[in-house]
Amino acid sequence: MSIMEIVVITLIKIVAILSVFLLSVAYSVYFERKIASWAQNRVGPNRVGWNGLLQPFADVFKLLLKEDIVPEASNKPLHTLAPFIALLVAFSTYAVIPFGPEVELFGYKINLVVADVNIGILYVLAFTSIAVYGITFAGWSSGSKYSLLGGIRSSAQMISYEVSMGFSVGGVILLAESLSPVKIVEAQHGWMWNAIIQPIGFITFLVSSFAETNRLPFDLPEAEPELVGGYHTEYSSMKFAGFFLAEYANMIISSALITTLYLGGWQNPLVDIFHIQGGWAVAMQVGAFMIKIALLLFFFIWVRWSLPRFRYDQLMNLGWKVMFPLALLNIIWVAVLIMVFKI
Amino acid sequence: MSGMKRKKDLTFLQRIYLPEIVKGLKLTLTNMFRPNVTLQYPEQKFTPPASYRGRPVLVEDKGNAERCVACGLCARVCPALAIEVQASETENEKERYPVKFEINMLRCIFCGFCEEVCPEEAIVMSKDYELVFSKRSDAIYGKDKLLVPIDNLKDRLEFLRNFK
Numbered sequence: 001m002s003i004m005e006i007v008v009i010t011l012i013k014i015v016a017i018l019s020v021f022l023l024s025v026a027y028s029v030y031f032e033r034k035i036a037s038w039a040q041n042r043v044g045p046n047r048v049g050w051n052g053l054l055q056p057f058a059d060v061f062k063l064l065l066k067e068d069i070v071p072e073a074s075n076k077p078l079h080t081l082a083p084f085i086a087l088l089v090a091f092s093t094y095a096v097i098p099f100g101p102e103v104e105l106f107g108y109k110i111n112l113v114v115a116d117v118n119i120g121i122l123y124v125l126a127f128t129s130i131a132v133y134g135i136t137f138a139g140w141s142s143g144s145k146y147s148l149l150g151g152i153r154s155s156a157q158m159i160s161y162e163v164s165m166g167f168s169v170g171g172v173i174l175l176a177e178s179l180s181p182v183k184i185v186e187a188q189h190g191w192m193w194n195a196i197i198q199p200i201g202f203i204t205f206l207v208s209s210f211a212e213t214n215r216l217p218f219d220l221p222e223a224e225p226e227l228v229g230g231y232h233t234e235y236s237s238m239k240f241a242g243f244f245l246a247e248y249a250n251m252i253i254s255s256a257l258i259t260t261l262y263l264g265g266w267q268n269p270l271v272d273i274f275h276i277q278g279g280w281a282v283a284m285q286v287g288a289f290m291i292k293i294a295l296l297l298f299f300f301i302w303v304r305w306s307l308p309r310f311r312y313d314q315l316m317n318l319g320w321k322v323m324f325p326l327a328l329l330n331i332i333w334v335a336v337l338i339m340v341f342k343i
Numbered sequence: 344m345s346g347m348k349r350k351k352d353l354t355f356l357q358r359i360y361l362p363e364i365v366k367g368l369k370l371t372l373t374n375m376f377r378p379n380v381t382l383q384y385p386e387q388k389f390t391p392p393a394s395y396r397g398r399p400v401l402v403e404d405k406g407n408a409e410r411c412v413a414c415g416l417c418a419r420v421c422p423a424l425a426i427e428v429q430a431s432e433t434e435n436e437k438e439r440y441p442v443k444f445e446i447n448m449l450r451c452i453f454c455g456f457c458e459e460v461c462p463e464e465a466i467v468m469s470k471d472y473e474l475v476f477s478k479r480s481d482a483i484y485g486k487d488k489l490l491v492p493i494d495n496l497k498d499r500l501e502f503l504r505n506f507k
Contacts, residue, residue: 038375043383306371307364 005108013114014095021094021252026056028248032301039305060241068237073143082141083235083242086134090249093127096120097256098182100266100286112266112286113182120181121169124257125162128212131250132158135214135221135231138243142234150230153312154221157211160319161218165208167327168201171334172261185265190272195262197337201330202262204323209254211319214247216304220312255296263292389472393502396455396468398484399446400491402500409490410465413441417457417466425450426457444489448474449482459507467499 030045030052037044045052070079097120100112117123132155139151172194173179176187188194195202211218222230232243259265268288271281310318356362382389391397402410413430429443457466469491476482493500 035375039371041374041377041379043379043381046383302368302371303364306367 009108009110010114013110013112017094017099017114018091021091021249024252025245025248026060028252028297028301029059029244030056031297032248032304035298035301036305039302063238063241066237068239069234071143071234074234075141075143078137078141079234080239082134082138083239083246084134085137086131086246087242087249089127089131089134090246090253093124093253094256096123096181097253097260098185098265099256099289100282103282111182112282116180116182118178118180121173121179121184121261124181125166125169128253129158129162131212131246134243134246138235139221139231142231144234146227146229147231147233150221150227150233153227154214154231157214157218157220157315157319160316161208161211161323164204164319164323164327165212167324168205168208168330169261170327171198171201171330174331174334174338181260181265185260185267188264188267190267191269193262193264193267198330198334200326200333202258204327204330205262206258207318207323209258210300210303211315213250213254213300215251215300217307217310218315219304219309220315251297251300252293255293255300258296259289259292263296265289391470391472393498394506395470395472396453397471398448398453398469398474399451399455399457399466399489400469400471400496401444401486401489402465402467402496403490403492405493408435409440409444409486410463411441411444412437412439412463412465413444414439414462416460416462420456420460422454422456423450423452425452441486444486445483446489447483448476449479458503464500464503467496467503469496469499 033055034044034052036042045055048054048058070076095114096117098111098113098116102109102111104110135154135158136151139147139149139154142148172184175194175197176184178184178187210216214221220230221227222232224230227233232240235243266285266289268285270276270288271284276284350358404410411428413428415428415430418426418428425447427443427445427447428441430439431442432438433440453468455468458468461467474482
């Protein structure tokens, strides 16, 4: 392949992924509201379009037309920068996550991932760490005590949980012997999903990703009753929408990451069982990836509408005294599997 | 309190959260499949039972005459001072009738005392709960709005006879 072809193919992949991604972000907001209403015996949005399906667009229009208020006491450059950091991180992490196997299309061999980076997992961890800056800047630059408290909470929380998150990824890397998401998915062939082999690591990673995305029961940075909305109290109009969309984009990223690392990525055991080949196999594998993400998203939302928020000391206790040792235990478990059982 | 437990009293399973979390998740999941009772309001409307106290109305007997004899008891008993009655004489058998009967719907508290005190069963609470005004002066309902044919109030009158 010439450079030109590589550039064009990559651009097509980026456009395709970004459009699907943006649409699913918009609709995850819709489904959040729908699932919330189902859990509370309500109907939910049903006025805009059939069953309220156009609600996300109505929301975006509403937010675009709102006045953008920047507080007097704020640090204006940082105040403007913060939502962009949040969005940038949320959207760029997706580049390394494979959503399908290698396919042959029009004589080209195309890998169904935007960038097959050999240190993809490091890239993801690094970028999710930058996400802390978005929220912390937002809290600090708003010039409001509630926002500041939210920002500080989020930085403490995200740093604490990043430790156990990183250690639980350690187990996955040990098994796959690679930092590349593509290799990690290939290592989980058939039913060799990491969630089954190392359930402890799966649970710690799942809980940590709840904390990383600031979702309930770990949404202390937002905590409406105590912090009036936390770090985004002083944001309005599209800047607020930026944080809002980033939260949902982060949810999708986390779901995709959990799928890739623990639930076999695009691996679909049915393809092997029924010996399906060619285009159908690829379609089923990409479909399996989407379904896994959708189920995890549902789980994220479901948990939010079931559980109360943790208190701050409980959150820290859980992070350092429970999740961290469990993640270490998981690494030992994987090491034993490799040394003794030679998986 | 018996329902609350201190941390040291929790069993091991309760202490590791997970089974309790699963319990909570199960509850919301079963709730998701429960039918809900929502009415799509402007399209579907709630029809109240006879015991409902909506806006007070004057009973209009057959022959387009109000039952009210303008005794003024309702105005006297009204705790919110919402009712104003002005009596006058008439050739009819009942000799008195209200020239002016006004209820200020911004003042009315829907207590139903007027209905209870009325000796002629002339003022009753209806099922009408949609009260919207764009001006304060619109909220003062005169006889034109208060008079409702007796056929529309049968439910309430029967309820009053049974339970008052």
